[in-house]
Amino acid sequence: xxxxxxxxxxxxxxxxxxxxxxxxxxxxxxxxxxxxxxxxxxxxxxxxxxxxxxxxxxxxxxxxxxxxxxxxxxxxxxxxxxxxxxxxxxxxxxxxxxxxxxxxxxxxxxxxxxxxxxxxxxxxxxxxxxxxxxxxxxxxxxxxxxxxxxxxxxxxxxxxxxxxxxxxxxxxxxxxxxxxxxxxxxxxxxxxxxxxxxxxxxxxxxxxxxxxxxxxxxxxxxxxxxxxxxxxxxxxxxxxxxxxxxxxxxxxxxxxxxxxxxxxxxxxxxxxxxxxxxxxxxxxxxxxxxxxxxxxxxxxxxxxxxxxxxxxxxxxxxxxxxxxxxxxx
Numbered sequence: 570x571x572x573x574x575x576x577x578x579x580x581x582x583x584x585x586x587x588x589x590x591x592x593x594x595x596x597x598x599x600x601x602x603x604x605x606x607x608x609x610x611x612x613x614x615x616x617x618x619x620x621x622x623x624x625x626x627x628x629x630x631x632x633x634x635x636x637x638x639x640x641x642x643x644x645x646x647x648x649x650x651x652x653x654x655x656x657x658x659x660x661x662x663x664x665x666x667x668x669x670x671x672x673x674x675x676x677x678x679x680x681x682x683x684x685x686x687x688x689x690x691x692x693x694x695x696x697x698x699x700x701x702x703x704x705x706x707x708x709x710x711x712x713x714x715x716x717x718x719x720x721x722x723x724x725x726x727x728x729x730x731x732x733x734x735x736x737x738x739x740x741x742x743x744x745x746x747x748x749x750x751x752x753x754x755x756x757x758x759x760x761x762x763x764x765x766x767x768x769x770x771x772x773x774x775x776x777x778x779x780x781x782x783x784x785x786x787x788x789x790x791x792x793x794x795x796x797x798x799x800x801x802x803x804x805x806x807x808x809x810x811x812x813x814x815x816x817x818x819x820x821x822x823x824x825x826x827x828x829x830x831x832x833x834x835x836x837x838x839x840x841x842x843x844x845x846x847x848x849x850x851x852x853x854x855x856x857x858x859x860x861x862x863x864x865x866x867x868x869x870x871x872x873x874x875x876x877x878x879x880x881x882x883x884x885x886x887x888x889x890x891x892x893x894x895x896x897x898x
Contacts, residue, residue, distance in 0.1 A: 571690075572603075572606050572607060572690070574686075574690075575603070575606075575667070575686075575687055575690050575691075576603050576604075576667075578670060578671060578683050578686065578687055579603060579617075579667055579668035579669060579670060579687070580669045580670075580671055581602060581603060581668040582618070582642060582666055582668050582669060584597065584600050584601075584602055584666065585597050585646060586598055587646050587647055593649065594649075594650050594654060595646060595647055595648060595649060596645060596646055596647075596648045596650060596664065596887070596890075597646030597647065599650065599657050599664065600616075600646070600664055600665070600666045601663060601665045601666070602665065602666065602667075602668075603665060603666075603667040603668055605663075605665060606665060606667070606694075609663040609665060609696070610660035610661075610663055611659075611660050611661040611662050611663055612656075612661065612662050612663070612893050612894070612896055613662075613663045613664075613665060613694075613695075613696040613697065614662075614663070614664045614665070614696070614699055614889075614893055615665045615667050615691045615696050615697065615698050615699065616642075616645075616664070616665065616666045616667060616701065616886075617667050617668070617669075617688070617691070617698055617699070617700050617701065618637075618638030618639075618641075618668065618669035618700075618701040618703075619638065619669070619670050619672065619680065619684055619700060619702055619703040619707045620635045620636065620637070620638045620639070620669050620670070620672055620703060621634075621635050621672040621680055621703055621704070622634035622635045622703065622704050622835070622869075623676075623677040623680070623704070623706075624677055624704040624705070624706030624707075624742060624743040624744040624746075625704035625705075625706075625743075625744045625835045625867070627677075627737050627741060627742075627743035627744070628704075628737075628743040628744045628745040628746075630704070630744060630835035630836050630867075631835050631836070631869055632869075632871075633835070633869035633870060633871035634702060634703055634704050634835055634866075634867055634869050635672075635703070636869075636870045636871070637701060637702055637703055637866075637867075637868035637869065637870065637879075637882075638669055638701040638702070639870075640868060640870040640873070640876070640882075641701050641865065641868060641879055641882045641886070642666070642701070643879065644876060644879050644880045644882075644883035645882075645883040645887070647883075648883055648884070648887045652887070652891035652894065653890060653891050653894035656894035656895075657894075661897070662890075662893065662894045664890060665696075667691075670683055670684055670687065677706065677741070677742060678742070681706070681707075681709060681710040681742065682710070684700070684707060684710040684711070684714075685711075685713045685714050685717075686714075688700065688710060688711050688714035688862065689713075689714035689717050689718065692714055692715070692718050692861065692862065693718060697860070697861060697862065697863065697893060698711070698862050698863070698864075699863050699864070699865075699890075700862075700863070700864035700865075701864070701865060701882075702864060702865065702866030702867060702868065703866060704743075704744035704835065704867060705728075705732055705745070705747055705820070705822055705866045705867055706742050706743055706744045706746065706747055707866060708726070708732070708747035708748070708751075708820050708864065708866070709742060709746075709747040709750050709751070711818060711820075711862055711864060712724065712750075712751050712756070712759075712818065714862075715758070715816065715818050715861070715862060716756050716757065716758045716759070718758075718816070719758060720758060720815045720816055721758050721759075721760040721763075721814045721815045721816070722758055722759060722760065722814050722815065722816040722817065722818060722861070723759070723760050723763030723764065723765075723810065723811040723812075723813060723814035723816070723817050723818070724748075724751070724759070724763070724764045724817075724818050724819075724820065725764075725765050725767060725811060725818070725820065725854075726748060726764075726765070726766050726767065726822070727767045727768055727819070727820065727821045727825045727842075727847060728766065728767070728768060728769065728820070728822035728824065728825045729768065729769060729773040729774070729792075729822070729824050729825050729836075729838045730745065730769065730773050730774050730824070730836070731748065731766055731769055731774050731775075731778040731779060731781070731782060731789070732744070732745050732746065732747055732748050732749075732822075733745075733746070733748045733749040733752065733778050733781050733782060734746050734749060734778070735749065736749075736750070744866075744867070748764070748766075748782075749781075751764070752764075752781075752782075752785045752787075759814075760814035760815075761813065762787060762813060763787075763810055763811055763813045763814040764782070764785075764787040764788070764810075765788045765789075765790065765807050765810050765811070766779075766782055766787070766790065767790050767795070767803075767807060767825075768790065768791075768792045768795065768825045768841070768842055769789055769790070769791050770791070770792050770838060770840060771791065771792075771793065772840075773838060779791075788806075788810055790803055790806070790807070792840065792841070792842075800846055800850075804850050808854070811859070812859075814859070815859060816859055816861040816862075817854070817857070817859045817860050817861055817862075818862040819851070819854065819860070819862070820863075820864050820866065821847070821851075821863070821864065821865050821866070821885060822834075822866050822867050823865065823866065823867050823868055823881065823882060824836050824837060824841070824867055825838070825841055825842055825847075826838070826841045826842050826844070826847075826881065827839065827840055827842065827843065828841070830842075830843060830844055830877065830878075830881055831877070831878045831881055832872060832873060832874045832877060832878060833868060833869050833870055833871070833872045833873025833874065833878035833879065834867045834868060834869055834872070834878060835867045835869050836867070844881055844884065844885075847885065848884065848885060848888040849888070851863075851888045851889050851892065852888040852891050852892040852895075853892065854892065855888070855890075855892025855893050856892040856893070856896055857892075858896065860892070860893070863886075863889050865882045865885060865886060868882050
């Protein structure tokens with residue numbers, strides 16, 4: 570697939586000047602459009618929105634995640650650039666907003682197929698896709714794209730739920746099924762033991778689903794165990810698992826945060842992580858060359874409070890971009 574075909578799959582999003590102060594630029598002032606994909610310099614992050622909640626509705630979740638990409642962008646554009654401005658000005662880092670996949674009137678399978686094509690194109694050009702959900706079903710086409718690149722990969726799911734539920738009604742994917750699809754499909758390049766479920770909560774996940782992941786030779790780190798072990802030690806254990814693979818995909822489900830920080834999600838959790846638990850770890854991980862793909866999923870703006878969850882999503886993305894900017898520094 571060429572860049573031109575990729576552009577035909579996307580609806581461009583307007584690039585908006587946010588700050589008139591040259592000493593205080595915001596990400597929106599420095600974002601590039603998909604027209605600049607060919608000329609990107611240095612490490613390149615490509616933002617791609619998938620505005621749909623078909624999979625959430627199939628899984629019994631609250632509809633509204635289709636508005637997630639727009640809400641994240643609203644706050645992402647306003648984020649200050651102090652952690653990465655030098656990398657952008659020296660062309661060590663480029664951030665492109667490629668737009669949103671055109672989802673209206675399409676089946677979930679069609680959307681997944683087109684997302685797979687778009688993410689694979691980005692990966693094959695050595696760029697880092699940052700996918701904005703949408704429901705967690707968007708993890709599956711990204712996994713397929715990682716596999717299509719024919720190198721070993723590992724997956725980290727930061728989540729309250731395992732998302733290994735069976736498919737619906739004879740084979741329909743949904744927001745609770747992406748990692749079951751990964752484990753039950755002939756995925757040839759998922760490294761042995763390199764899938765980690767991080768932050769699962771006992772009141773949010775079935776014991777059978779936890780055992781299912783472990784029976785497939787992968788790792789589940791429950792939230793209670795992480796707290797007992799300590800966050801630093803737990804992250805080190807995650808990295809040791811991912812280091813079995815050449816490339817890493819990190820999926821951040823916002824319902825892994827406590828609802829005090831993330832009220833606007835498809836399935837809120839009373840308990841969960843705080844932003845300071847996850848943000849620094851994402852930055853550290855994104856600084857590693859193995860970090861290859863990232864997504865933020867399950868934002869539901871209809872239930873957000875003062876944009877709290879959308880701002881949290883934007884802040885986590887900025888941690889990732891800052892990590893990428895620090896590579897080679």
